[in-house]
Amino acid sequence: MWTTRLAAALWTVALPLGAWAAEPLPSWHDGPAKTAILDFVAAVTTEAGADFVPPDERIAVFDNDGTLWSEQPVYFQFLFAMDRAAELAAADPAWASTPALEAAAAGDVEAIVAGGHDALLEVVTATHSGMTVAAFTATVSDWIATARHPATDRLYTDMLFQPMLELLDHLRANDFTPYIVSGGGVDFMRAFTEDAYGIPPEQVIGSMGDARFEIVDGDPVILKDPGIAFIDDKGTKPVAIARHIGRRPIFVAGNSDGDLAMAQWSTAGEGPRFALLVHHTDGEREFAYDRESHVGRLDAALDAAAAEGWLVVDMVRDWKRVWPAR
Amino acid sequence: MWTTRLAAALWTVALPLGAWAAEPLPSWHDGPAKTAILDFVAAVTTEAGADFVPPDERIAVFDNDGTLWSEQPVYFQFLFAMDRAAELAAADPAWASTPALEAAAAGDVEAIVAGGHDALLEVVTATHSGMTVAAFTATVSDWIATARHPATDRLYTDMLFQPMLELLDHLRANDFTPYIVSGGGVDFMRAFTEDAYGIPPEQVIGSMGDARFEIVDGDPVILKDPGIAFIDDKGTKPVAIARHIGRRPIFVAGNSDGDLAMAQWSTAGEGPRFALLVHHTDGEREFAYDRESHVGRLDAALDAAAAEGWLVVDMVRDWKRVWPAR
Numbered sequence: 254m255w256t257t258r259l260a261a262a263l264w265t266v267a268l269p270l271g272a273w274a275a276e277p278l279p280s281w282h283d284g285p286a287k288t289a290i291l292d293f294v295a296a297v298t299t300e301a302g303a304d305f306v307p308p309d310e311r312i313a314v315f316d317n318d319g320t321l322w323s324e325q326p327v328y329f330q331f332l333f334a335m336d337r338a339a340e341l342a343a344a345d346p347a348w349a350s351t352p353a354l355e356a357a358a359a360g361d362v363e364a365i366v367a368g369g370h371d372a373l374l375e376v377v378t379a380t381h382s383g384m385t386v387a388a389f390t391a392t393v394s395d396w397i398a399t400a401r402h403p404a405t406d407r408l409y410t411d412m413l414f415q416p417m418l419e420l421l422d423h424l425r426a427n428d429f430t431p432y433i434v435s436g437g438g439v440d441f442m443r444a445f446t447e448d449a450y451g452i453p454p455e456q457v458i459g460s461m462g463d464a465r466f467e468i469v470d471g472d473p474v475i476l477k478d479p480g481i482a483f484i485d486d487k488g489t490k491p492v493a494i495a496r497h498i499g500r501r502p503i504f505v506a507g508n509s510d511g512d513l514a515m516a517q518w519s520t521a522g523e524g525p526r527f528a529l530l531v532h533h534t535d536g537e538r539e540f541a542y543d544r545e546s547h548v549g550r551l552d553a554a555l556d557a558a559a560a561e562g563w564l565v566v567d568m569v570r571d572w573k574r575v576w577p578a579r
Numbered sequence: 580m581w582t583t584r585l586a587a588a589l590w591t592v593a594l595p596l597g598a599w600a601a602e603p604l605p606s607w608h609d610g611p612a613k614t615a616i617l618d619f620v621a622a623v624t625t626e627a628g629a630d631f632v633p634p635d636e637r638i639a640v641f642d643n644d645g646t647l648w649s650e651q652p653v654y655f656q657f658l659f660a661m662d663r664a665a666e667l668a669a670a671d672p673a674w675a676s677t678p679a680l681e682a683a684a685a686g687d688v689e690a691i692v693a694g695g696h697d698a699l700l701e702v703v704t705a706t707h708s709g710m711t712v713a714a715f716t717a718t719v720s721d722w723i724a725t726a727r728h729p730a731t732d733r734l735y736t737d738m739l740f741q742p743m744l745e746l747l748d749h750l751r752a753n754d755f756t757p758y759i760v761s762g763g764g765v766d767f768m769r770a771f772t773e774d775a776y777g778i779p780p781e782q783v784i785g786s787m788g789d790a791r792f793e794i795v796d797g798d799p800v801i802l803k804d805p806g807i808a809f810i811d812d813k814g815t816k817p818v819a820i821a822r823h824i825g826r827r828p829i830f831v832a833g834n835s836d837g838d839l840a841m842a843q844w845s846t847a848g849e850g851p852r853f854a855l856l857v858h859h860t861d862g863e864r865e866f867a868y869d870r871e872s873h874v875g876r877l878d879a880a881l882d883a884a885a886a887e888g889w890l891v892v893d894m895v896r897d898w899k900r901v902w903p904a905r
Contacts, residue, residue, distance in 0.1 A: 309779060386821055443825045453635060454825025455781075461822055466814040466840050473844040475821045488792040495712055495801045496787055497823060499769045499780025514792050518799040 277423040279573075280416040286571040289564050290420065293527045297503065298427045304525040306503055308428035313504035314494060314515060315421070317435035317442060317459075319549040320508045320531050321450060323412040323576075325540040326404065327362065327548055330441050331373075333396055335360055337380040354379055378479045382462060385474040386440055393444035407576070410449050414531070415577045417506070421450055429504065432456045434494055436486040436511060440477065458497045460485045486511045491518035503527065513554040516563065528563035530554060535568035538575045603749040605899075606742040612897040615890050616746065619853045623829065624753045630851040632829055634754035639830035640820060640841060641747070643761035643768060643785075645875040646834045646857050647776060649738040649902075651866040652730065653688065653874055656767050657699075659722055661686055663706040680705055704805045708788060711800045712766055719770035733905070736775050740857070741903045743832070747776055755830065758782045760820055762812040762837060766803065784823045786811045812837045817844035829853065839880040842889065854889035856880060861894035864901045 342358030356364035439459035668684035682690035765785035
């Protein structure tokens with residue numbers, strides 16, 4: 254009967270689909286890295302087990318740049334600042350009133366880097382303050398939907414790490430709460446973290462600029478001021494976690510020395526703990542860098558991982574794919 | 580048959596119990612306040628309705644002192660600091676090395692108040708820094724379990740507002756996420772907010788002292804330093820909400836002018852919004868104070884509530900009971 258044949262055909266299609274959906278971490282090669290992750294998640298979610306952790310305590314923290322998406326040749330937020338500078342200068346040539354802003358508007362990364370911390374701060378301040386949080390979010394949303402990476406010509410959201418998206422899914426499916434804990438600006442990240450990673454704004458921790466409440470023409474708003482209120486990097490990452498979450502994570506993922514302190518603090522808690530470092534070994538599919546890199550340097554943390562037995566994920570060995578299919 | 584009689588008896592018992600459990604806000608008198616709350620919650624949770632709000636956006640923010648528990652004659656955190664000063668001075672008489680610390684150790688509130696901001700800061704610093712967050716939390720936990728209010732001789736957790744506990748329950752039952760947004764110290768509050776209110780640490784926003792990550796004898800810890808990093812009051816409350824939650828609340832509850840800005844900001848968002856002020860009218864069952872009080876002054880916010888149509892909860896008129904039964 255044709256209905257039987259149809260049912261059989263559907264079954265044939267449905268089975269592998271079902272099997273695929275049920276299999277976690279499909280973009281991870283079978284091997285020690287994948288096994289270590291799966292074993293840890295199984296251990297802390299097995300109610301009768303010695304390592305069981307109640308769902309409320311299943312806090313996972315992820316660095317963003319270089320851990321959940323790429324970060325070369327420079328942090329993407331800096332590329333946003335450069336693109337934004339070009340836009341603002343195009344709309345009003347008087348905007349680029351200093352050498353640093355002129356360089357930014359011209360897309361001259363080297364000149365900004367040569368100008369050091371002061372030049373960088375000037376560009377970030379000029380593009381990240383003087384508007385409401387809502388207006389800034391709208392600007393970043395427009396940018397992330399359209400801007401393309403200078404080297405790959407990909408949308409930035411096409412440079413997320415597919416295996417890490419699957420890791421987030423697997424953790425959520427097991428009642429973990431994943432947070433981002435990044436040196437990136439919190440307002441910048443929140444413009445896309447929910448769509449990109451499924452991580453809602455309240456689970457995004459980052460650097461923060463000065464801000465103030467004001468009633469402007471009868472409208473209560475939060476204004477982004479010049480000035481840095483908090484830089485979320487290295488030793489301030491555990492401080493930010495303690496302040497925002499008030500619990501010590503049981504799972505921590507990073508990729509650089511900026512994540513060392515939060516890995517140390519998280520893994521020093523009692524009970525089962527897991528730390529993972531993404532090692533950028535793949536110059537073919539992504540970028541290869543570690544101990545000598547200016548962006549995302551992985552040096553002391555790589556030594557610590559060896560000493561502490563943290564998982565070092567080798568992108569070449571452990572990942573079938575790096576970025577999502579377009 | 581005895582089984583029938585037993586079943587009938589059980590049914591008689593079960594019915595009123597079931598009815599009680601199903602009835603929200605049992606300690607609120609029937610009337611406009613209770614009706615306004617129930618109507619708002621019904622409106623934003625009715626999927627086909629014009630005012631439907633998705634669960635993720637059902638953010639509710641609550642002030643703590645004077646809104647969820649009492650705050651007279653002074654904030655309970657200050658009474659903790661005084662009790663702690665007495666303990667520290669008893670253990671080491673050299674500890675009370677300044678007039679302010681001596682006054683604190685002697686329980687002389689007036690002397691501290693007379694010493695103004697500097698004396699207060701000195702007492703808070705001496706009792707709230709120089710230890711790990713974990714050690715401080717343990718100290719507060721011990722205190723909250725045993726210390727008693729000087730006027731009522733009640734445990735402080737016996738001075739929570741029963742009607743507000745029921746409001747929190749009703750909101751949670753309707754997929755709201757309630758946060759505390761308080762001038763109180765975040766580490767102080769988190770020692771009891773989960774047990775007292777069912778509000779987990781990540782949903783507690785407050786004032787923060789300076790803090791740093793350090794490895795002490797091989798143990799990675801967060802140390803509480805002297806110095807104030809953030810005071811969460813008045814105009815900084817909406818800033819703290821924007822930074823921590825990244826969403827504009829749809830429900831806001833406070834009791835003083837310190838909550839005015841967060842009420843203004845929350846209610847100015849699009850769609851349905853609800854603001855509530857607890858008015859301390861009940862000198863019999865609690866404390867009566869408003870426009871002239873040094874603690875929990877309710878003056879500009881009371882005028883704003885009238886102008887904006889926010890709910891003013893009159894403790895005498897609206898609450899059957901103030902504190903929980905002991």
